[in-house]
Amino acid sequence: MFSRLTRPASTALRRGFATSSQNNAKVAVLGASGGIGQPLSLLLKNSPLISRLNLYDIAHTPGVAADLSHIETRAEVKGFLGPEQLPESLKGCEVVVIPAGVPRKPGMTRDDLFNTNATIVANLAAACAQHCPEAMICVIANPVNSTIPITSEVFKKHGVYNPNKIFGVTTLDIVRANTFVAELKGLDPARVNVPVIGGHAGKTIIPLISQCTPKVDFPQDQLTALTGRIQEAGTEVVKAKAGAGSATLSMAYAGARFVFSVLDAMNGKEGVIECSFVRSEETECPYFSTPLLFGKNGIEKNLGIGKISPFEEKMVAEAVSELKASIKKGEEFAKSMK
Numbered sequence: 001m002f003s004r005l006t007r008p009a010s011t012a013l014r015r016g017f018a019t020s021s022q023n024n025a026k027v028a029v030l031g032a033s034g035g036i037g038q039p040l041s042l043l044l045k046n047s048p049l050i051s052r053l054n055l056y057d058i059a060h061t062p063g064v065a066a067d068l069s070h071i072e073t074r075a076e077v078k079g080f081l082g083p084e085q086l087p088e089s090l091k092g093c094e095v096v097v098i099p100a101g102v103p104r105k106p107g108m109t110r111d112d113l114f115n116t117n118a119t120i121v122a123n124l125a126a127a128c129a130q131h132c133p134e135a136m137i138c139v140i141a142n143p144v145n146s147t148i149p150i151t152s153e154v155f156k157k158h159g160v161y162n163p164n165k166i167f168g169v170t171t172l173d174i175v176r177a178n179t180f181v182a183e184l185k186g187l188d189p190a191r192v193n194v195p196v197i198g199g200h201a202g203k204t205i206i207p208l209i210s211q212c213t214p215k216v217d218f219p220q221d222q223l224t225a226l227t228g229r230i231q232e233a234g235t236e237v238v239k240a241k242a243g244a245g246s247a248t249l250s251m252a253y254a255g256a257r258f259v260f261s262v263l264d265a266m267n268g269k270e271g272v273i274e275c276s277f278v279r280s281e282e283t284e285c286p287y288f289s290t291p292l293l294f295g296k297n298g299i300e301k302n303l304g305i306g307k308i309s310p311f312e313e314k315m316v317a318e319a320v321s322e323l324k325a326s327i328k329k330g331e332e333f334a335k336s337m338k
């Protein structure tokens with residue numbers, strides 16, 4: 001059994017800034033000019049794992065690509081602008097990251113983004129299914145609980161669906177949980193690992209503090225408050241930004257951490273584990289996030305929920321109906337599209 005003690009991803013992020021590697025991945029960022037897309041592209045440009053970085057957006061990519069291309073790292077950067085250049089941006093890509101779509105404003109839930117982002121993600125997923133069907137698809141665009149079912153249905157429609165290669169990026173929930181636990185316990189956040197399971201919205205975000213490494217204990221009132229803060233951390237940022245959007249910098253970090261883990265495993269590194277919202281048989285929800293062992297072809301093994309506390313069991317039970325509804329909404333949307 002693989003130890004949940006391992007935290008390969010943060011090691012991978014640090015390694016992302018190292019100078020030597022044999023790797024040559026071709027990666028596309030769709031929505032590369034946005035609040036997440038720009039800093040994410042910067043972090044990816046810094047990685048020796050990547051030899052080609054394609055930046056696609058409906059605005060500003062010539063400028064973003066010109067700017068990033070002057071950085072003295074090996075990844076060759078190219079900008080692609082507008083739908084007619086989308087196919088070219090995807091050809092030959094092994095990993096595609098999708099932060100395209102509108103972010104939340106104060107008072108909005110992630111589900112309020114559905115009407116705009118569902119179409120954006122469905123169209124981008126269709127282009128991926130046509131032009132890079134073998135790629136690892138990492139969806140950041142919200143509501144993740146619906147955009148992953150949408151992406152999966154689109155890939156099914158094109159006859160190229162591989163559930164081991166379609167990921168909802170929930171890494172920011174893990175990053176936040178690690179940081180908040182470290183703050184409360186006076187630990188180095190780089191050494192804390194809290195698995196976060198379920199989905200990526202409010203009560204569907206289920207931090208497993210009982211599985212934290214190193215082991216930590218909290219009185220119930222503190223545990224309840226900590227859990228609530230992790231679940232609403234996105235809203236904390238939305239409120240602080242006061243209309244200027246949602247988490248971008250921490251999300252760029254989390255997205256880069258996730259991509260580096262995917263690339264590390266593709267390059268043959270063993271024991272790479274990340275939580276992600278994926279097709280799943282671990283619960284009655286057809287999609288669910290749990291720790292996953294990555295391999296050369298995406299998910300190698302779903303490590304499942306593991307042993308959890310009664311408090312966490314209750315959260316899982318309470319998340320199921322909301323998750324199922326968000327999944328169904330995504331599936332029905334994709335099925336109704338021409």
Ligand SMILES: NC(=O)c1ccc[n+]([C@@H]2O[C@H](COP(=O)([O-])OP(=O)(O)OC[C@H]3O[C@@H](n4cnc5c(N)ncnc54)[C@H](O)[C@@H]3O)[C@@H](O)[C@H]2O)c1
Pocket residue numbers: 030031032033034035036037056057058059099100101102103104113117120124139140141142143144169170171172173200245246247248251
């Ligand atoms: N998964 C997570 O944990 C997480 C965290 C934070 C934000 N998000 C989500 O990420 C998304 C992006 O957030 P942001 O702050 O970067 O938003 P933003 O508005 O700053 O950037 C979005 C970018 O997408 C581009 N875009 C719009 N339609 C497009 C299309 N059809 N094709 C390509 N590009 C398109 C826009 O031009 C813009 O550059 C939002 O949906 C947000 O809710 C997810």
